[in-house]
Amino acid sequence: MSENTPVTVIVGGVAGGMSAATRLRRLDEERQIIVVERGEHVSFANCGLPYHVSGTIASRGSLLLQTPAALAQRFRLDVRVQTEAVAIDRAARTITLRDVATGTETSQRFDTLVLSPGATPNTPAALAGDARVHTLRDVADLDRIMESLAATVEDAPLQNAVVLGGGYIGVELAENLVARGLSVTIVQRGPQLLSPLDAEMAAPFADHVLESGVALRLGVEVTGGDAESLTLSDGSVLPADLVFSAIGVRPASGLAAESGLALGPHGGILVDELHRTSDPAIFAVGDVAEKTDAATGEPRLLPLAGLANRHGRAVADTIAGTATPSPRALGTAIVGFRGLTAASTGWNERELRAQGRSVRVMHSHPLSHAGYYPGAQMLSIKLIVDPASDRILGAQAVGRDGVDKRIDVIATAMSAGLSASALADLELAYAPQYGSAKDPVNLLGYLNRNRAAGTDATLQWHELEAALDSGAFLLDVRAPGQLAEGLIPGATHIPVEQLRERHHELPAGRIVVHCRVGQGAHTAARLLRNLGHDVVNLDGGYLTWRDAQRSHAIRDNSPVSTPTPEGATR
């Protein structure tokens, strides 16, 4: 290698860093490519780590996707594990690398530098120095967890595990700890699980988590603990043999900051659409870098593996001279828990309202495939639209089957700038075991068109109380057999089939009509409007209302109570 051979140093040898390294080698055989990784392993399956805890992924080795030797052989990469980047001299274009084992430091020249060190998991200050507290970011973390679990099994039959944080990682940890037979409690500072979802969407997921035996403690945080327990902010005490901290991560941007690179508003490295930092010779990708949000155009932290991998590859293209700007990020994510799936893309209603944006919101509860074909499962889907532009701002879905497909289709539509109404016309693959002739995504498009055209006017679950207080009349048009599921207090029941004959029984003034999922009520609302009534449809019907009630009940740790069918119908 001559002295003039260009050198790219990549800090971080997992998702973003390794994508950059291998792609760069494919584009450029001559360049010297050095990958430094502080840990012992490169290119491991971060997202698979929780599943080894339960043995779902039985072999630890299967999480190690590459070795430095294999990467040297196939891609001629100079991969240095247990090597830390400790200083960057931007003027001299050198980086100081420290051998973690020996402490020896060397200076390495670079032409381009890619920073992909990831993020550092947060741990609660109240438990500083507590040896029970685990995080799970890398293979070393996993090894420590497996060791603790093995040790506890020998010492005691029952183990109490507390997972701090009810986000995607916390839920995945809880799933795998339960599968291992531990007694698990999730402690979540916020009022709900899975904060990317809105409360009423997270509720059925939380119910499922509760049904599997996991305890939820919402709205509290850890304030301290002794050897066998944790104390929470409400004064309660929780037995705790093992503690897992999954309360978010912070970008590992210390080295970048010390080197004078610009950071974004959330502490991540600020980059442009080519992932260039404020120094054009230095790039940053993955959890350390802030992403540009597709809806707001603002920087945002989105620690997602997909973005890290794709952005790493994009950086290689840019370094090799074929710059491809990355599009702005939506933030699509998915989580499973014992057969139930929740996924989201874009922003949720809570966040958008907090931003002061006006939103058009639709809830639906379609079947995953044609109802007459066995195995159809109910989905709950929420679509959030900018009413001015008809642009899709976000979507959420929960269910046992077909959640990933619908969120992927909507995320694709969002990436492409399709309007919400255009979802109605998508030609999705239909046979009865896969979908419906009008797929759930098509139905969202129809709901949106009806709303945009004024064909349907709706009320959200959180607007119901105020409407009733203002004297609106609540009309339940479900089939009589559906009432056993529960009732919304104060509703009068007239099945949709009887409305033409009985609509004169309705009072003047506003009528809020609801059915089970919103579809029958749409028919009823259209009928009543055509007959001269002032009517709005309760969006998502009884099921969305019930899910919202459940979210409150779960938060308040008390069962929801609704009147029994007897006595409330007429």
Next chain:
Amino acid sequence: MSENTPVTVIVGGVAGGMSAATRLRRLDEERQIIVVERGEHVSFANCGLPYHVSGTIASRGSLLLQTPAALAQRFRLDVRVQTEAVAIDRAARTITLRDVATGTETSQRFDTLVLSPGATPNTPAALAGDARVHTLRDVADLDRIMESLAATVEDAPLQNAVVLGGGYIGVELAENLVARGLSVTIVQRGPQLLSPLDAEMAAPFADHVLESGVALRLGVEVTGGDAESLTLSDGSVLPADLVFSAIGVRPASGLAAESGLALGPHGGILVDELHRTSDPAIFAVGDVAEKTDAATGEPRLLPLAGLANRHGRAVADTIAGTATPSPRALGTAIVGFRGLTAASTGWNERELRAQGRSVRVMHSHPLSHAGYYPGAQMLSIKLIVDPASDRILGAQAVGRDGVDKRIDVIATAMSAGLSASALADLELAYAPQYGSAKDPVNLLGYLNRNRAAGTDATLQWHELEAALDSGAFLLDVRAPGQLAEGLIPGATHIPVEQLRERHHELPAGRIVVHCRVGQGAHTAARLLRNLGHDVVNLDGGYLTWRDAQRSHAIRDNSPVSTPTPEGATR
């Protein structure tokens, strides 16, 4: 109802017709809406019919989604079953309706008329009048089939069923007949099953069908038969207790033609983007109408339930005064056979080449989700792109899991006009049980970008022979452990990891490099090209080549033979 009440008559009470009727009522309470249906049932689940044959859908009743009485009650529709439309007086705006049972004819005034009578299944002329021959379009057909099957069970233990036609319906019928315990042969005039797929994509599906015990007779048609058998065009005789004709359908456009409405080039009713026929008071939707193709802009027959349903609804909007043009049609379709799924959207390579279009073709064989998470299944995906515009022209996928999701995402991208390269950047939901950080759809985008940018040059399986004949050198770079799967004759084996040291062993001139699926060969091709060699990558690798060989072998009804690993490696 006053004499001035507008009247809409809808001919055909299933997918398109009933979607139009119910939507129209929701938009307009006053209008008289008459739905006439020649059969006994309206709004039945056409696409579910084959699954009752096996009992997968156990209850016949669950296929009957609505009754005339229920539709009258909920939507105030005047539904007349066993009523045939026999003549249209366009000048007078009247339609003659005949009661099928009594023969009584009445004249009905209309303001708007919607024609949705569907299509008529083709049957082979050679079997005219043969009582064994069944078609399956409606509930009456299903009842006849169930009766025949029950009768045969009583008479004989083994039944020989012959399915004429190896398209989606034929395959569904075969699946359900096998599940019922019948001995099944599919007779297909063309050289492959599932003509919407290209031959190499259909081959793994055909293999799966063969493995389930179904016999395939490709490239032949029925020329006659006696009471217990059928004679085929190659002179062979097939035992046949029951015969099912699934050799396509023709639009039931007779009434339209007699009424002077313009037909399209394929015999369906010609309509505009609002589904208006050549008479602006008359609309046509569903299998009777020709669709405008998204890629060519030309009329095309696409008898698909999704289009029928959505176009029916669109017609109601137009009649009610809120016209919404329907986009051009892609033709997305899917079929399952005992756990294996095949789906397609847009055009296939065979059709595009026949149209004289130049195409960029990519094959890939990714896993349905992260390989380290249990249960990952291999998919085969094919993407076809217009090299000039980078527009996606079509896609096909076959596999046990995740086929519907990937085709839906690609169909959405096509509808939105996304370029093939933009597939690389889609933010699809990733956790290891659902996908990969670089999803199979993202990978297609990368393949396309590499091809578009000239970073990768490929050869299709059908171009290999000519390349080798011209003196190209075939290089197999798979890992040694992968060779047992089979070899391409004439290949020299050097694993990709040894190429840097051994590339001087390669001859001057063109090198065709291949691996198992195309990815390792891409790395090898990049490496060799960077070292100065003239190299192309065999698209889709060994697996696509093998599937193509299998397609020939299945067609020729002989097993494929490839050299054993011994002797061909070096």
